[in-house]
Amino acid sequence: MTAANAQGCGYSHMTSTPKPRYQQLKEQIISRISSGDLRPLDRVPSEHELVGSTGVSRMTANRALRELTDEGYVERVAGVGTFVADLKAASHLLEVRNIADEIQMRGHEHRASVIDLESRPVAPDIADLLHVSAGSRVNHVFLVHFENDIPIQVEDRYVTIDFANDFLDQNFQNVTPSAYLSLIAPLQEAEHVVRAKMPGARIRRLLKMRAKEPCLVVTRRTWVSARPVSFARLFHPGSRFELAGRYRPPGIANSHPQDSNIVELRNFDR
Amino acid sequence: MTAANAQGCGYSHMTSTPKPRYQQLKEQIISRISSGDLRPLDRVPSEHELVGSTGVSRMTANRALRELTDEGYVERVAGVGTFVADLKAASHLLEVRNIADEIQMRGHEHRASVIDLESRPVAPDIADLLHVSAGSRVNHVFLVHFENDIPIQVEDRYVTIDFANDFLDQNFQNVTPSAYLSLIAPLQEAEHVVRAKMPGARIRRLLKMRAKEPCLVVTRRTWVSARPVSFARLFHPGSRFELAGRYRPPGIANSHPQDSNIVELRNFDR
DNA sequence: TAGTGGTCTAGACCACACA
DNA sequence: GTGTGGTCTAGACCACTAC
Known part of the structure; x- marks a missing residue:
């Protein structure tokens, strides 16, 4: 030929x-x-x-x-x-690194305490974000992540009901909601917004925060097959949490032999 | 052959x-x-x-x-x-987008007010970050960025003295320090850390923030030729500023025809 | 020894832009 | 037209791994 x-x-x-x-x-x-x-x-x-x-x-x-x-x-x-x-490598492309993995990488123990796990009618603002009609039911989970028994993140997550139909049967003590969703289907798109905000009384209590301490709030929306499937609000105590990233352009010889695993900014660290 | x-x-x-x-x-x-x-x-x-x-x-x-x-x-x-x-495209790879460009993209007017611009002995912690000996001189600029006359960012930046020897002669009203550094030499590596923090009295006053409003603080360190050349603290009012990004894996057909310019997370928006 | 990826060649056809 | 990038081929040599 x-x-x-x-x-x-x-x-x-x-x-x-x-x-x-x-x-x-x-x-x-x-x-x-x-x-x-x-x-x-x-x-x-x-x-x-x-x-x-x-x-x-x-x-x-x-x-x-x-x-x-x-x-x-x-x-x-x-x-x-x-x-x-490996899923782990692939999910790095789309995930703010799974908090359980991050904690384990630091050599600490991760534990999650599920406060709420149910299907419920969705509020109008979140219905809009998930492209579902207002008042329809969505799955919801509300939990606290601990690092060595210190609360480090409150996760408030909504998932479209048809995407993960066994969502309510999950335990979420060992497998985080984020990891579970990655197992169901590879996430194909993600949107992040980072804000500084004073927490409400409930969040402040759950994270054992001081009175005048702000929260670092990350909201994430993820898509599968061009449809939004999950929206999450992640609250972190400002005094105990930060997002970091490093970027180096490709095609250049390694300039930092001392720190080997340089991550891109999209892989949030620490 | x-x-x-x-x-x-x-x-x-x-x-x-x-x-x-x-x-x-x-x-x-x-x-x-x-x-x-x-x-x-x-x-x-x-x-x-x-x-x-x-x-x-x-x-x-x-x-x-x-x-x-x-x-x-x-x-x-x-x-x-x-x-x-074009520099603009290239710098996106390494810069949290130049704040002046962001403001212009929103159709607003950018203005900068330089409060301090001098060479001075460096504090130990910053000397460490820039790999210079404690007490040696570094260039320093301290300024406020305004969007339509509303303060939106306080920039506190240190630059090694041998990297930009005409640094002190700059105006920084129209060309931001970040843009100026990009002109001198293409930045080859960048490190970002994002935190939520209550501002000190000075920062709060400069940004005209309410009493209990937190700051979104971004610290950035940039490298040229494997040497750190600049360290910056960027303070933003939590009520008026957020970092956002969207990521879509490469090699997939466009799933979101409605919003055309999807940026990667490393291109921080808005 | 057989199979794998990593690289390279010296051609080729095509669509496109510009004069 | 000429020059450009975009793609594709049918070979090739090499280093490496696994058996």
């Missing part, structure tokens, strides 16, 4: 400019990951196999897999193979 | 595994941009020219330029050429 044929038989008969073949390949693989056909740590077809099964050249298969690597979907090991990235 | 020769004459005689040629090309171009040899909007050699001048194949030149595009260093227009990315 000549280069001309490759183009011709590929898509020259189609109406508008078709997607490039490497892009089609990428989307096909992303789709297999999203659908659960390929699960984390599963082996992804090798370049050679993709050449055989899809008819593209190896360079094209290579580009698709390389870009999926850059985008965090898969991990490649020379001489071994290509594998679906 | 065969493929074997290309590898051989290229670097098979070197001791350790050499950098791939596309990477060498990338670093060479990044270096020309960093040094000012290539300035924003300047034309970058075309793929064909790189083939002629460096002896690589066009696919290799293409990969180098394509990755530089992904990384925000250059912009490419099919049929026209490759150009060094």
Whole structure:
């Protein structure tokens, strides 16, 4: 098959400019990951196999897999193979890092105390944020996260009722709501807003905050399949919590050998 | 020249595994941009020219330029050429968006009032952050940013004295310190920490804040050539300021046609 | 030894922009 | 037209891993 044929038989008969073949390949693989056909740590077809099964050249298969690597979907090991990235790595792209993981990384103990877990009619403002009609039912969870028995975060989360139908059966003591949602389906979009605010009496009591101490409030909205599925308000005591991030542009030699794991700002730390 | 020769004459005689040629090309171009040899909007050699001048194949030149595009260093227009990315676009990678630009994007008027601009001996904690010896002199600027004459940010910034030797001659009314530093040299690394904190009396007065209103405090440290050059504390009134960001994973078709310019979380908005 | 990814080549066709 | 980037091919050599 000549280069001309490759183009011709590929898509020259189609109406508008078709997607490039490497892009089609990428989307096909992303789709297999999203659908659960390929699960984390599963082996992804090798370049050679993709050449055989899809008819593209190896360079094209290579580009698709390389870009999926850059985008965090898969991990490649020379001489071994290509594998679906671990959930932990993938969720970093979209999550303010799971608070339980963060606490564990600091070598501390995480514990959650669920105060409220029910389905209930949604307030108008939150109905708007979740694109559901006002007054319809949504799942709601209200809990406190502890680090070594010190309260560090109050989580007030609303989840659309059709997205997670066994939401109310969860325990949420060990698996945080955020981690649970990541298990159900890979989150595809996230929006964050960070504010400084004085807490109400209830939040202040739950977080054992001093009288004049402000809260760092993070509100997060996450999308799956172009629909908002969850809205959360995360309250943190200003004296005991901060969000940090570091950014270094890509394509530059490592300038900070001393601190090895530099995270991007979208991976909130600490 | 065969493929074997290309590898051989290229670097098979070197001791350790050499950098791939596309990477060498990338670093060479990044270096020309960093040094000012290539300035924003300047034309970058075309793929064909790189083939002629460096002896690589066009696919290799293409990969180098394509990755530089992904990384925000250059912009490419099919049929026209490759150009060094505009400073504005490039600085987004590293800056909490310049507050003056943000205010202008909202269609409001930005104004800055410089309260303090001098060189002075540095306090121990800041000396530590900037990797200079305690008591040595650093440049310091202290100013208030206004949005439509409402104070919105107090900036307290320290800059190493050898990095910007005309720092004290700046006006900082129209060009913010952040924009000025970006002009001097492209920042290569940035660290952010976000906190909620009650302001001191001075900050509260400057920002015209109510008595029990908290501050959203962002501290930023930026590096050039692996050395920290600037440390800034940015104070914002909690009732009038928030940090927001949206993230969508790459490689997915657009899911939100209604809001076109989705920014990554590292581009803090509003 | 066979399979994997990492890289590279020397061509090719295409759509597009600009003169 | 000419030049540009965007894509694709059908090979190739290499280093590495696993058996």
